[in-house]
Structures are given as C-alpha cells and as structure tokens.
Amino acid sequence: MILKSLSLLNYKNFESINFEFDDKINCFVGNNGVGKTNVLDAIYHLSFGKSYFNPITSQNIKHNTDFFVIDGLYTKEERDEKVVISAKRGQKKVIKRNGKTYDTFSQHIGFLPLVIISPADRDLITEGSDTRRKFIDGVISQSDQKYLTTLLKYSKIVAQRNSLLKYFAVNNTFDATTLEVYNQQLNEYGSIIHEKRAAFLEIFIPIFISRYHTISSGHEKVSLTYQSKLSETSLLTLLQQNLDKDRMLQYTSVGIHKDDLLFEIEGYPIKKFGSQGQQKSFLIALKLAQFDFIKRQSKVNPLLLLDDIFDKLDEKRVEHIIKLVDDQNFGQLFISDTHADRTEEVVRKISQSYKIIKLGDHEPENL
Numbered sequence: 001m002i003l004k005s006l007s008l009l010n011y012k013n014f015e016s017i018n019f020e021f022d023d024k025i026n027c028f029v030g031n032n033g034v035g036k037t038n039v040l041d042a043i044y045h046l047s048f049g050k051s052y053f054n055p056i057t058s059q060n061i062k063h064n065t066d067f068f069v070i071d072g073l074y075t076k077e078e079r080d081e082k083v084v085i086s087a088k089r090g091q092k093k094v095i096k097r098n099g100k101t102y103d104t105f106s107q108h109i110g111f112l113p114l115v116i117i118s119p120a121d122r123d124l125i126t127e128g129s130d131t132r133r134k135f136i137d138g139v140i141s142q143s144d145q146k147y148l149t150t151l152l153k154y155s156k157i158v159a160q161r162n163s164l165l166k167y168f169a170v171n172n173t174f175d176a177t178t179l180e181v182y183n184q185q186l187n188e189y190g191s192i193i194h195e196k197r198a199a200f201l202e203i204f205i206p207i208f209i210s211r212y213h214t215i216s217s218g219h220e221k222v223s224l225t226y227q228s229k230l231s232e233t234s235l236l237t238l239l240q241q242n243l244d245k246d247r248m249l250q251y252t253s254v255g256i257h258k259d260d261l262l263f264e265i266e267g268y269p270i271k272k273f274g275s276q277g278q279q280k281s282f283l284i285a286l287k288l289a290q291f292d293f294i295k296r297q298s299k300v301n302p303l304l305l306l307d308d309i310f311d312k313l314d315e316k317r318v319e320h321i322i323k324l325v326d327d328q329n330f331g332q333l334f335i336s337d338t339h340a341d342r343t344e345e346v347v348r349k350i351s352q353s354y355k356i357i358k359l360g361d362h363e364p365e366n367l
C-alpha cells in the first residue's frame, strides 16, 4: 500500500499545500514549528479518522477558518483509492472513500493500516491505564473489525449500567432483574474482548521482547505483562462479587475497562526506573512490534510514520532501529526531523529511493 499524494486545505498551520510522495521513503525536514508533525498527523487522520495529537476536531482546523480538507490518493492491491476527510466547525466530520461517505468511522479503521512512532507515545508509560488499553485496542482493531464492534457494544452497556447504578442511588431503589440483563451482556462481550486481548498479547509480547533486545544490543531485560481480573475469574462472578461496591461508587468497578499492561525493566516499573533513552527504546520496540503484528494479520505493509525519533537516542540505537525497519521489509516510510543532513545520512543506508521535502514559509521544496 502506497500513499501517492496528499493535499491539505486549512489543516492546522497549512492553508493549502500539495505533496507527491516517493514509494519508499519521504522525509519532512525544517525548523521547529513549520508543520512537519502536522503533515504526519494528516496522514494518520486518513487512516484513523482523527488526529493522533489533538482529538478535538475544531482545533485541527486552521485558526480563523471554518473547515479543513485532507485528501489522500493511495494505491492498494493495485487499485487507486481516494480517501477524503473534511470537517466544518459545528458539524460532524465526514470520511469518504472513492466519493462514498462511510456510515460509521469504525468501518474505515483497518483499511489503511498505519503505525506512528512519536514523542507523544511517552503517554503510554507516564499516563493512566486507559492510554495502554487504547493502544491494545488500536492494534487489534486494525486487523479485527469484530473486536472494535464488540468493544463499542461493551462500552455502551457499561455506560447504561452506570446510569442505572446512579438512578438506584438517587431514587433509593434497586432492581436486580434489569441489572442482571446488563451483567449478562457485559459478561458476553467482556469475555470475547478478554480472549482476544490475551490471544493478541501471546503473539505480541515475544515480538516486542525481541525488538527491544535488538535495539539495546541485548544488554537489558524488559517485560510486558497483561493484567486483567478476568484471567482468573469470569466477569459475571466479578460483577456479582462487587455489587455492593458498585452500588456505593455508582459505577462499574470491574471489567475489561480496567485491564492494564505492566511495563518493566530489570523487574522494576520502567516509568520510575527507566532512563529517557530506555523509555524511548521501549516505546519504539512496542511500535515496531505493532507494525509486525499488523503486517502478519492484514498481509499489508502498514505505512510507518517516524516523528522526531532520533532525538535522545545514541548512534548505536538509531542504527539498530534503522536496521530493524530495513529487515522487516517495511512498506512506505514517512520521517520528520529538524536536521536534513542527519536524516539523509540515515535514510541513504536503507534505500536508494527517497525524497527529502523541506517545509518552510513557502511551497514545499524537494531536495
């Protein structure tokens, strides 16, 4: 799968800009704040229907304008595919594929597989468990539509059950029969999601460990563990056991919406005991494992976006990462960096075919 061209209208700092891409490697270079990350984000937007960096649609529209349009032309399995996303202030965002509007965004997820590696990934280590669940959900959803639809159904029932618990508390009442209907549904959907998460991690964890091993030259031991109460007890039992607590809290305190991933280095949490370079290596290994997993499942080479990844890594690690990307027989690569020379030196090692696109105050310049 190749992204051949991209046009942006009023997207973040760009008024109107067009790009033609190389089939292998494209590097966006330029000073801080020229919009390198914004171009990568526009490409991300075309795959996921939203920004990776700022999920509030109206804030992705250029200041003092009313709408944005992102227009991408792809070739996938030898067919041209045109994907257009547009958003107008105060209106629902629209995604069209070859002129036809999608009924729901979830139908589009997975059609244009993509992996992004960015400094913003550090949230996976520093933030709460919902960030790590979103990561797992994002990876599985790209190759499993049923997972995403089951997850949406599950989330809806959790919200309904929470409203019911609130209603019980406010009105000083209780209705075991209605609650039981929700419990049964949560149990059904929750078990499917738990099974799929566990199956995914069984494949994913060894790939991740091997990627980290390569990046760190095998000197450091890391682990990734799935933490879910459903691994020992069925959700139905857990819901019954926690009924009093849930009634008191007025929300559902157990279920797959509480699952987490434990990240460790040498047996200690990486958040507290990993250096900045080790944390960055950990995140890159996670994302490269994601790339590998999606490629295996979908049989398509995902687009790989590398946003400012050379920062804070020593030369050896950068070399190992580039070698990993090379060995994995990647598809199309998009890189952003402030240093044109450094980028060119690195990409020349991977491919003879590449394009350096210099962003600045004017039209992009091909170096």
Ligand SMILES: Nc1ncnc2c1ncn2[C@@H]1O[C@H](COP(=O)(O)OP(=O)(O)OP(=O)(O)O)[C@@H](O)[C@H]1O
Pocket: 011, 012, 013, 014, 030, 031, 032, 033, 034, 035, 036, 037, 038, 039, 059, 060, 061, 062, 063, 308, 336, 338
């Ligand atoms: N909605 C918007 N309207 C106008 N400008 C915006 C909007 N959202 C973001 N920007 C601008 O985009 C610029 C940031 O672009 P981006 O993050 O892509 O820069 P960059 O080239 O990757 O920089 P760095 O090298 O510092 O990472 C900022 O100047 C910011 O003000």
